[in-house]
Amino acid sequence: MEKDRKKLSVHTIGCRLNQYETEKMAAELYPFGFTRAEDGEPADLYIINTCTVTHRADSSSRNIISRAIRENPEASIVVAGCYVDAAPDLMTDWEGVDVVIPNAQKSEIGKILPDRLPDLFTNTDADDRPEGPADFHDHNRAWLKISDGCNQRCSFCVLPAVRGRLVNRSPGEIIEEVKTLLEQGFNEVVLTGVNIGHYRWRESEPRIGNLAGLCRIILDQTNLAKLRISSIEPQTVTDELLEVYRQFRGRLCRHFHIPMQSGSPRILRIMRRPYDQMRYLRRLESVKDAVPEAIIGADVIVGFPGETFEDFAETREICESGLIDYLHVFSYSDRPGTHAAALPEKVGPDVIKARNAILTELSKELRAQANGRQVGRTLDVIAEGHQTDGGFYWGVADNYIKVKLPRDFPGGRQVIKVAIKSACEKYVEGVVS
């Protein structure tokens, strides 16, 4: 390996915000002569950006750290992210982990690692080299962090403890980053954060009152083809935001991911969610009124402490309301330090497993129905990735429907139009027009 061409391998567990931050951390290290290792390729430096939102995320994070240490005894191992904030001692005492980086220090990685790993950072003149833009290695859609942290206090959630209070980025900074991504050939940008629905900017001009205002200014001041909003809390899906969808029809992706968590008003109160199931449903109806072909996804937690069969039945009823097109089903797990972790009446693992299976099966049916509705329509699609087995390209439509593209499709970041001819549970197929 040429002296300066060192290999960097990155692993991200968790959400798009974490994926964005991984790309930014990598971009800070390219000026030091690092290049990305391909999957499975040995590297000199491993960055593992962890998640702690569920116990499963914890165990995935631990597994990836253990494997990196075991398979690369010569390499330097850096562990970052939410699990570091949740369990700092576990990480710092972990033999084989060289450096731990909590969320608040991720943007300093280009300063921290040369000090902590001097043998690996020989060319210190990189210090004054500008940080490269995140290149979203191998991706054709880009994520963009607009805020971090959350001011809500849902009783089951560890995120406020590991991500802190809500901090928004300035609209000027955000628009500059959109322009940089456009120069890199991206046509779709996904806005991400922890609780982006509470976005606002009052510190300087342009003052922005909410997420609707931010979307409007991005679409007004750039020629971005597709703007997607990642997960958004139900009470922040405002009429003003839906009006922006009407105003910029075709440029705002017709996809809404709106966490519900439970359909039981009793459980929603104990979860400290700021809405009841009727208000949730009315929001979904407003979305379908404003964007008739929108695809709506919902997060649901099964097995929250005290959840009875009747509570679960209420959740299932909302999921079957005809307004939801797919589900992300999470099995409840105690998160250290949360209010819910101290609650009695824990639901048994078998019951949780059974309820998860019911909703996971239901989600497959809902997706198949949503896919079926696409037949005969033409969708705007961006190729996402090349499936190694079968050699097909997969695309993601603006309404988040998965599209199987022709074998000989060249790929790329351009928006293509696909006339949908057939559908199945997992995807739709069509002709590139």
Ligand code: SF4
């Ligand atoms: S809104 Fe609730 S669930 Fe979402 S990050 Fe904030 S506290 Fe967690």
